[in-house]
Amino acid sequence: MSATQSLAPQGYGADRKWFAKLELKLVPFVNKTHLKQLAFVGPLRIQRPFYPEDGVCHLYILHPPGGLVSGDKLHIHAHCSAHSQSLLTTPSAGKIYGQDSDGVVQGQTVHLQLADNAECEWLPQETLIFNNANAELDTRIELADTARFIGWDLVCLGRPASDAPFHQGQVKQRIRVWRNERLVLNEHVQLSAGSELQQARVGFAGNNVFGTLLATGVDFEPALLEQLRQLLPSPEFSLTQRLGVLLVRYLGDNMNECRAGMWQAWRVIRPVLLMREVCIPRIWLT
Template identity: 65%
Template sequence: MVMTMNTVSSPAARGYGADRQWLATLDLQLVPTGDKTYLKQLAFTGPLRIQRPFYPEGGVCHLYVLHPPGGLVSGDQLNINAHGAANSQTLLTTPSAGKVYGRDSDGVPQGQSVHLTLAENAECEWLPQETIVYNDANAVLDTRIELENGARFIGWDLVCLGRPASGVSFSEGSLSQSIRLWRDGRLLFNERLQLTANSTMHHSRAGLNNNSVFGTLVACGTEFDSTLLKTLRAELTSPAFTVTQRLGVLLVRYLGEDMNECRAGMWRAWALIRPMLLGRPACTPRIWLT
């Protein structure tokens, strides 16, 4: 494994104001060798790291992405880039919920960009724990997935607006969220949410309908048969879940008020989809259980 570290410093990064910027990047290269996938190269700047690779199911490389500060303040920008070489097998997750705190007086945005590229017949699972968007945050979340021929992907994005369990609503602030997936250069899935607190999008039935928790699971890499869709719908009995498929992209969505319900349902959906898509049973990352 090759590891590099760079330190970036600028006047804006050291000061305050509308142009403040605190950057962190993580670049991963995953390569199969023999019967295992190895972390061939790791490069990072700022407070983004990974724990050592784990192999709880043989050849699949499990990686835990760490952000030691634990949350994003105004000016923070996390950039996570992972490339899976041909025939690699990788699972990426996080040890805890991500947090986007309230913005500063200049309203400087804070956010995260995730870019995953998979070469021919590579496999990747992007399964982070949820993101909590605090009241008065100015959050920007962007996920891009690019698949080459035969590549397979499962991933999700789970979001909680405010802290409803503590009685704190998302009454001020904004969230920009985008999820895009390409197959061989063709855009198959393109979704963007541009949400301002207390807007029509926030309250209307055509939007979030006053709900604070939502999530999307995306799976792509094979044509999912109707039996799987029926099984998913039978297992996810809450009306907060929906299951659809279009252009070979399987979507499981949640819109409701309970992150525990959302998380548990997504874990169950993943356990049902994984054997069909990747040919192996679910192997729960142990960090989820600690």
């Protein structure tokens, strides 16, 4: 038996696994949404709930290691009870580092469940995919009939600011949305560095930053879509609406531009969807 094989049960080798899980239940009480239940395994935590706007519960999800190495699996599960109002975000960019010599997958699964008349915003900061990563990102959103949701997923391949491109590795990303147990959005990207998908004009066209904002819960008027088209630069940003889901997409080379555009879209969409102006989480400004 090799040294690597003998160490595998201790967390090394092709079988290595580092598991973390966070489960939340948000419940309205009187005029405020409370964190009713909290359970965690491994290095996933939250700061205490904040209430910078009426009774909306702002939660900051913390991953103290700061990044994912081979074998890391993060699972975030939030159940939003009827009439609850919540905003979930992260204090900094997520990082997925290069894979080990065994190529063990590293990634994150997010599962959000919204009961009738629940409102939830899932607004994490961007994810940085380091060169030679083997990343899997899976977001699953289950909505009752009258639930309202807005969220985004922003990804940067490599670290352009540090002249560290993504020329080796792979990324799998999946985003699925159900409304009343009907699948209304199902997207699956499987991207290998240097592949035709990454380089072709009908794919990523050599760009390294991509993002998707989705909003659902009301019928958005054509005037709102036109306002967003006028506000966001083209061709980097595009908009579609289908099966009750509004999508704002970015494809380009500048995460600052992507982030700023998504913030602007959020400012326009939130008052229409949730009947309140935006309230910037203070963690974004520190």
